[in-house]
Structure formats: structure tokens, C-alpha cells
Amino acid sequence: MTQKFFSIGELAKEAGVNVETIRFYQRRHLLRQPVKPFNGIRHYTERDAQRIRFIKQGQKLGFTLDEVAELLSLEDGRHCREAKEIAQRKLVSIHERIEGLRVMEAALSDLVEGxxxxxxxxxxxxxLALLKTV
Incomplete structure (x- = not known):
């Protein structure tokens, strides 16, 4: 089976992002930047597309790019305990945010009712309530 290579534009399309997202990930060292051959274009692989999809899926689950970088460092699949700890910390953070949103919801509901x-x-x-909080 031959390996398929992508230009940066083709990679962006394959991974469902734009070219600037790829460049941003490269600046953040989340994605490698292939060597540019003399008078040629850089070539990316399906593995690069999978890595981008991993990053985007992590973001959809609420992970920051720093947290995604931590998870990427564990991607060989032999560090389940470490990955679980990262996910557990994220879950605690999400629960705290949900509780904060519930408090905000109750306060705003009271204001609307008033x-x-x-x-x-x-x-x-x-x-009047907003002026009091300033």
C-alpha cells in the first residue's frame, strides 16, 4: 500500500480545517513541519491529518491546546493512567464550570422574573442589580 502525500492545502481539506489552523498548530509544536525540498512543496501524510483530527476532537471535548499537547505526548497508547489523570482533571474543571453556570442561571432567572x-x-x-455589582 503506497503512502499518499498532501500539500498543505490538501491536508487542510482532508482534516477539515483551514491552512492557517495547520500553521498555527505548527507554531505551537502540535504538528510537525516537513522539510521543504529544493524548489518543491512540503508533503504531509495521512498521519498528519489524523493528528489534526485528534487535536480538533480534543478541543471539542473541552481540552485546551496545552492539554491536547500532553495527550499527544502519550499517543503511543501505553500511558492510559496518565491520560486518565488529564481527563479526570478536565472533568473536575467541567463540573466546576457547570456549577458556576447553574448559579448564574438561577441569578439571571430571578432577575428576569423580577x-x-x-x-x-x-x-x-x-x-439596578447590575449597577449594584459594580
Whole structure:
């Protein structure tokens, strides 16, 4: 089976990103930059496309690029415990954010409810509440 090579534009299309995303990942050392042959173009492989998809999937799960870099360093699959620890930290962070969002939701719901029952056309409870927090 022969290896297929991609130009940066073809790689971007294959991986579902734009060329600038690839260059950004290269600057962040998440993706290698192949050597440019004399009077030629750089060639990327399916492995590069898989790596980009790995990065994008990690981001969809809420991992930062630094966390994705940590996971990429474990990609040989023999470091499950370390990967689990990274994922566990992310899960704790997500739970904390969800709790924070619930508190925000309750506070905002109270403000909206207060505004709906407000018959005073001069003072808005939402604006007054926001002014108090400044």
C-alpha cells in the first residue's frame, strides 16, 4: 500500500480545517513541519491529518491546546493512567464550570422574573442589580 502525500492545502481539506489552523498548530509544536525540498512543496501524510483530527476532537471535548499537547505526548497508547489523570482533571474543571453556570442561571432567572413582575416603568430591576455589582 503506497503512502499518499498532501500539500498543505490538501491536508487542510482532508482534516477539515483551514491552512492557517495547520500553521498555527505548527507554531505551537502540535504538528510537525516537513522539510521543504529544493524548489518543491512540503508533503504531509495521512498521519498528519489524523493528528489534526485528534487535536480538533480534543478541543471539542473541552481540552485546551496545552492539554491536547500532553495527550499527544502519550499517543503511543501505553500511558492510559496518565491520560486518565488529564481527563479526570478536565472533568473536575467541567463540573466546576457547570456549577458556576447553574448559579448564574438561577441569578439571571430571578432577575428576569423580577423584571417581568415590575410595574415601575422608571427603574429596571436588571439594570439596578447590575449597577449594584459594580
Amino acid at each position: 423584571c417581568a413582575s415590575n410595574s415601575d416603568s422608571v427603574s429596571c430591576p436588571i439594570i
